[in-house]
Every structure is written in structure tokens, then in C-alpha cells.
Amino acid sequence: MEIKQALYNQCEILVSKRLDVVKQQIAQIQESLTSETKSTAGDKHETGRAMLQLEREKAGQQLAEINKIKQVLSKIDIKASATKVSLGSVVFTSQANYFIAVSLGELKVDEDVFYAISPSTPIGQLLLGKAVHDDINFRGNGFTILNIL
Numbered sequence: 001m002e003i004k005q006a007l008y009n010q011c012e013i014l015v016s017k018r019l020d021v022v023k024q025q026i027a028q029i030q031e032s033l034t035s036e037t038k039s040t041a042g043d044k045h046e047t048g049r050a051m052l053q054l055e056r057e058k059a060g061q062q063l064a065e066i067n068k069i070k071q072v073l074s075k076i077d078i079k080a081s082a083t084k085v086s087l088g089s090v091v092f093t094s095q096a097n098y099f100i101a102v103s104l105g106e107l108k109v110d111e112d113v114f115y116a117i118s119p120s121t122p123i124g125q126l127l128l129g130k131a132v133h134d135d136i137n138f139r140g141n142g143f144t145i146l147n148i149l
Contacts, residue, residue: 006109007099022062029056069102085127095143
């Protein structure tokens with residue numbers, strides 16, 4: 001399987017797993033909210049409900065963030081190849097390998113390690129628009145782009 005396709009598939013799986021976890025959290029919070037009955041300690045009950053509402057809001061924000069990530073992934077054309085680094089590029093450098101997509105951390109294809117990064121990250125912004133043999137200086141470390149898929 002081509003490296004770009006393998007990286008893209010891993011990103012989709014990771015995002016789907018995150019989505020499942022957040023949906024599960026939301027369902028549990030909703031269940032807790034509906035099962036909360038008015039106890040004799042009214043203030044304690046209200047505090048518990050308020051905490052659950054905050055948790056639900058936080059989970060809702062996570063859900064929105066995951067949906068944004070899914071949108072970015074859907075814009076990637078894995079069949080496209082470019083001479084300059086852009087969204088969807090696999091970038092091999094003298095220091096590390098990157099998949100310009102969404103920030104999901106370290107991914108492995110066979111024995112090779114890649115870092116799935118968003119184009120809006122500092123390193124992503126430095127790489128965007130660069131070509132093979134371009135030199136990059138990031139936080140005092142210099143490296144060269146060796147290949148772009």
C-alpha cells in the first residue's frame with residue numbers, strides 16, 4: 001500500500017476512535033443527567049447537575065473539534081502529488097518525516113515513523129510551500145527536504 005494512503009487510513013481510524021469515545025462520554029453524561037433525581041440535599045443535587053452540564057459542554061467542544069478534523073481530512077486528495085509541500089503532502093526530511101494533514105502525533109508505516117501535523121502548526125507553516133532540497137531551520141535545528149509525495 002502506498003505510504004500516503006496508509007497514513008491517511010491511520011488518521012481516519014484515529015479520528016473515528018476519538019469520535020466514538022466522545023460520543024460515548026456524551027451518552028454517559030446524558031444518562032447521568034436524566035437519572036439524577038431530586039435528593040433531599042437540594043444544593044448538592046444542583047451542584048452535581050451543574051458539573052454534568054459543564055462536562056457535557058466540554059464533550060460538545062471536543063465533538064466539534066473532531067468534526068473539524070474530519071473536514072480537513074476530507075479535503076485531502078491522496079492521489080495528488082505536488083512539487084511543493086501542501087495539505088496532504090508526505091514530506092521526508094533529513095531529520096524527520098511528516099504527513100501534512102491533521103495533528104495526530106506519531107504514525108508508523110512499516111518501519112518508518114511519520115508525524116501527522118496540521119499545516120497551522122509552527123513546523124507545518126515552515127514546511128508549506130517548500131520544495132525538495134529546501135533547507136529549513138526550526139528552533140535552532142537545520143534540516144533539508146529530501147522528498148515530497
